[in-house]
Each structure stands twice: as structure tokens, then as C-alpha cells.
Amino acid sequence: MAFAGAFEPVVRAAWATGLLTVLVSAALVARVLGMRRRLARAEARRQAVVARWRPILFEAVAGGSPRLPDLPPEDEDAFLLLWVQLLDGIRGEPLERLARVGEALGARALAGARLRRDDALGRVLALRTLGYLGRGEDRAEVLRWLDDPRSYLSLAAARALVRIDPEGAPAELLPRLARRGDWPVPLFATVLGEASAPRVSEGFAALWRELPAPALVRLLPLASIVDARRVEPIVAALLDRADEPEVLAAALRQVRSPALLEPVRRAARHASWSVRVQAAAALGRVGEPADRELLATLLRDPEWWVRYRAAQALAARPYGSAQEVLALAEASGDRFARDIVRQALAEVRP
Secondary structure (H helix, E strand, O other), rough: HHHHHHHHHHHHHHHHHHHHHHHOOOHHHHHHHHHHHHHHHHHHHHHHHHHHHHHHHHHHHOOOOOOOOOOHHHHHHHHHHHHHHHHHOOOHHHHHHHHHHHOOOOOOHHHHHHHHHHOOHHHHHHHHHHHHOOOOHHHHHHHHHHOOOOOOHHHHHHHHHHHHHHOOOHHHHHHHHOOOOOOHHHHHHHHOOOOOOOHHHHHHHOOOOOHHHHHHHHHHHHHHHHHHHHHHHHHHHHHHHHOOOOHHHHHHHHHOOOHHEEEEHHHHHOOOOOHHHHHHHHHHHOOOHHHHHHHHHHHOOOHHHHHHHHHHHHHOOOOHHHHHHHHHHHOOOOOOHHHHHHHHHHHOOO
């Protein structure tokens, strides 16, 4: 009995611990079930909002004049999200008609309320709403979010700014794009594609005098939306002045004019294979018959990718018929050159 009495406090502690564990587990289960019920109710309400508003918004897109019902506060977020998603997929006059529906329902006030809340996703929705409404008086508010350190918020502000002020947006966005390494340049090429093309070209041309070559190279993906006449002198300057293989390779990727052939030909003899491979690719875009022998030399390059791009260039450009190009490779006496040309010819001229 004395032995059992010695362990009685331990047994009680074990029972208490077990009971506490059961209670905590039950509380967690109840909390999870409560969260699931709330999520289910929220999803059901969202689906109801979509079912009620989608036909109305589609009618407006089609040019009709639907009667707009009241928008209860608990439906505002779901409505705004549906409205923005529909606007993402349309252009032209239907977009303007749908924007007018948002105006009629007070979307600007709804956006302003969400910008004042400490809710990042709500702020993104608000900025997108202001962008689609396109009202000049919202420019200052949108600019306030353009320098937010959270890139998803600043990107939403950039999109909104382009929609509100397509003429002035490039002057605000391009210098920031040069400074902010967290802004993805290819994505901004899409954003700026909706801005004024002449203003984008002017801003891009102004930047290249201020930026060092590596920083400018980061912006080169914007060349797809910039006037080619503005891009050509920038690429020419990079090819003439830069020494870094990364800079030269990036500049060679943008070569689209035979006027740049001389620096391309020099680059084809560069010590770095990453430069030679881009030079071979550039000769495939803008090369002339006089470059045939240079490409034949590149067919014997130690690096496979250089040989492959040279073979592709010979196969794709007017450097002769398939038989002539193959004879050129065979004349080199290099079986790797002959094989790579056969492969390229099979890909380009099956």
C-alpha cells in the first residue's frame, strides 16, 4: 500500500495531463470546424454574388443597359474581384462600358476604403480598381503606392498608373525600373506596352546616357516595345564600348539591323564563347552573304552551342542552297561541322 501511495501524485498528474490534452485537442478541432464553416459560408456567398452579378455585367459588356441592384457591404469584395477579372479579359469599348458600371456602383469609394485598411490583398484590388476607372484625380494616390517596398503592391500601382496616365507613366516608371532590382523587367515590358509608345521610347533613350552598361543591359528586354531607331544606337554603343561578356552577349541578342554587322563580326572572334554564340545567332538574323566564310569558321568552334548557332544561321539565311551550305561544311574537313549543319538543315528545311 505504501508503494501505491508513493505513485499516487504521479498518476494524478498523468490523468490531469491527459485530460488537458483531450480538452486542447477538442478546442482545436472545434476551431478548425468553425473555420471550415466560415470558409464554406464565404465561398457560398461569393458564388451567389458571381451568379447574381455575372449576367448583369455581361449584359453591360454586350452594350445593354441592365438594372443595377444594390450592393450590400458583405458582397463588395466579391463583386470587385469579379468586376476586375472581367475587365482583365476585355479591351476597347466593352471595357469602357464595364468601367461605367463600376462607377455607377461606387467602385472608386470602395477602392479608397480598401486602401485605408491594413490589408495588402485588399489594397491590390483597390489599385487595380482605380486603374480600370482611369480617373486623373486618382493619379496622386496611385503614385503614393508606386514606391512601396512590397513589389506586388508597387506593380499593381504601376499597372494602375499606366491606365490612368498612359502619357506620363513612362517618365515615372522607367527611372524606378532602373533602380529597383525587384521589379521584373520582362513583366514591365508588358505593363509599359499599354503606355504611350513614343513616351516609352523617349524615356528609354534618355536613360541610356545616365546608366552604366550593366544596369542598361538589365533594361534591354524593353527593346521589344521601344522604337527600333532608339534601340539601335544604344546597342551599337554597348557593342563598341563594353568589354564584359555578359554585356556584349545581351547587346548582341538585340541586334536587328545590318547596320550593326561590323561589331557583330568582331564579336564572332571574341574569346568568350557566350559572346561568339550570340554573334552567330545575330548573323543568322542580319548577316549577309559576305559572312558565309565567318560562319564556316564558327562551325569549327570548340563550343557546341557556337557551332549549332552558326549552322542554324547558315541554314536559315540566304547563304546558299542546302547543298551549297553542306558542301561548305564538308570542305572544312571537320566531321562535327558537317554533322551539325546536317542537323540544322533537317530542322529548317525538312
